[in-house]
Amino acid sequence: MIIYDLIDLKKIRRALLYFACIAVLLYVQETMLSRISPLGVRAMPMPALIAAIGLFEGGLWGGLFGVLAGLMCDMSSSGTTVLFTISFAALGFLAGLVCEVLINRRFYSYMIAAAAGLFLAAVCQALPVWIYHGASPLALLRTAGLQSAWSLPFAVPSYFVCRAIAGRKLKE
Amino acid sequence: MKVKRYLLRYGVKVAAVLLVAVLGVLIGTGIRSGLAGPLTDGAGSLKMPVQKAATALIDWMESIYGYVYQYDRLVEENNSLRAQIAELQERARDYDEIAAENERLRQLQNLREKHEDFTYESAKIVSWDSSNYASAFNISKGSDQGVELGDSVVTEYGALVGQITELGTNWATVRTLIDVNTNVGALIGEMGSSGMVVGEFSLMQQGQTRVTYLSSGSQIFQGDEVLTSGAGGSFPPGLIIGEISAIMSEAGGQTTYGVIDPACDLSTLSQVFVIKDYEIVE
Numbered sequence: 001m002i003i004y005d006l007i008d009l010k011k012i013r014r015a016l017l018y019f020a021c022i023a024v025l026l027y028v029q030e031t032m033l034s035r036i037s038p039l040g041v042r043a044m045p046m047p048a049l050i051a052a053i054g055l056f057e058g059g060l061w062g063g064l065f066g067v068l069a070g071l072m073c074d075m076s077s078s079g080t081t082v083l084f085t086i087s088f089a090a091l092g093f094l095a096g097l098v099c100e101v102l103i104n105r106r107f108y109s110y111m112i113a114a115a116a117g118l119f120l121a122a123v124c125q126a127l128p129v130w131i132y133h134g135a136s137p138l139a140l141l142r143t144a145g146l147q148s149a150w151s152l153p154f155a156v157p158s159y160f161v162c163r164a165i166a167g168r169k170l171k172e
Numbered sequence: 173m174k175v176k177r178y179l180l181r182y183g184v185k186v187a188a189v190l191l192v193a194v195l196g197v198l199i200g201t202g203i204r205s206g207l208a209g210p211l212t213d214g215a216g217s218l219k220m221p222v223q224k225a226a227t228a229l230i231d232w233m234e235s236i237y238g239y240v241y242q243y244d245r246l247v248e249e250n251n252s253l254r255a256q257i258a259e260l261q262e263r264a265r266d267y268d269e270i271a272a273e274n275e276r277l278r279q280l281q282n283l284r285e286k287h288e289d290f291t292y293e294s295a296k297i298v299s300w301d302s303s304n305y306a307s308a309f310n311i312s313k314g315s316d317q318g319v320e321l322g323d324s325v326v327t328e329y330g331a332l333v334g335q336i337t338e339l340g341t342n343w344a345t346v347r348t349l350i351d352v353n354t355n356v357g358a359l360i361g362e363m364g365s366s367g368m369v370v371g372e373f374s375l376m377q378q379g380q381t382r383v384t385y386l387s388s389g390s391q392i393f394q395g396d397e398v399l400t401s402g403a404g405g406s407f408p409p410g411l412i413i414g415e416i417s418a419i420m421s422e423a424g425g426q427t428t429y430g431v432i433d434p435a436c437d438l439s440t441l442s443q444v445f446v447i448k449d450y451e452i453v454e
Contacts, residue, residue: 034302078308078345134351135373
């Protein structure tokens with residue numbers, strides 16, 4: 001009974017919901033969005049979801065769920081080992097931090113944070129190609145920009161879903 | 173007595189008229205050979221519009237009846253026909269898929285005859301890597317089916333697709349030949365000049381790759397066919413990589429390289445064949 005009292009069921013519920021969101025988005029990203037490339041690039045909206053979690057839950061949760069999502073992305077992606085784990089953790093933490101000191105939790109603030117997060121993640125993906133294969137930085141930046149732009153529309157649902165999950169906590 | 177008198181007075185007259193009438197009808201019918209007499213014709217003419225109206229009314233009522241009472245049957249029949257159409261469409265789709273697979277296997281048979289030493293494992297492409305900085309996909313076969321790391325992957329025409337770079341029990345990741353990490357020993361054109369196919373980021377985005385590190389004195393031309401050399405044992409020799417579509421110079425202008433259009437169309441690929449085993453010629 002004492003142990004039961006120590007468990008914060010609301011927190012566990014929220015954590016499970018965020019985990020479900022990450023799993024669903026990863027599935028969509030890998031199976032559907034990887035087949036659609038109208039701008040010549042594929043969308044990768046996962047960083048936006050991490051930014052949203054960071055925005056609503058703070059840097060700690062943003063970082064933790066960044067690690068989780070990064071691990072899952074690294075496992076499903078070929079050629080990366082810890083790239084996503086590190087970059088998403090940093091992104092989630094930064095989103096929480098920026099929300100504390102610089103921006104509010106409104107939609108447009110989120111979209112700016114998400115756009116920055118998407119671009120940062122794309123640049124992190126491009127870095128090894130630049131370092132190890134000497135690819136043209138301009139071509140890489142162009143790809144990173146297009147990837148961020150194409151991912152941005154898919155970032156919109158993340159804001160509303162995370163706001164709904166964090167809603168009760170924010171009211172409290 | 174009154175009855176007898178009445179019968180005699182009017183009965184004979186009536187009988188006479190009746191007899192005349194009957195005889196007249198009989199005689200008239202016999203002469204006109206099946207055609208109605210004027211009386212019959214007149215009666216019929218009078219009766220016709222009434223009959224038509226009655227028939228129209230009955231037909232209308234029958235149609236109402238049919239609509240009301242046969243509606244359910246028609247709906248059921250419609251649903252049944254829709255189901256039949258869906259089934260036929262599905263069969264047509266299955267047929268197309270089976271025909272395409274049959275064609276692929278037919279081509280593979282030709283390839284088998286050409287490379288008798290190859291052992292193939294057919295695999296479906298499950299998903300493509302979502303990264304824009306790599307070109308890779310996952311297939312439905314893994315170590316349980318005898319697939320090994322480094323195995324070459326080809327199309328049914330023997331065109332090189334890539335190499336197994338990650339392996340699970342029932343899945344594997346194939347890095348395609350246009351990926352930036354790919355290195356394949358190659359022979360170019362009729363002269364058989366040697367070179368190395370090395371992925372490049374900008375070309376990868378356009379679905380192309382390049383052949384570079386050409387042997388000294390070798391010349392390459394647009395349209396030259398590029399094949400695997402088999403050097404190093406990573407890939408079997410003689411697999412088609414593609415065709416040189418352009419000759420370019422490196423930034424310094426000292427060395428040239430050829431841009432390759434791969435023989436396999438990666439964007440339409442759905443099934444591939446893993447070469448599990450082949451004879452290494454020393």
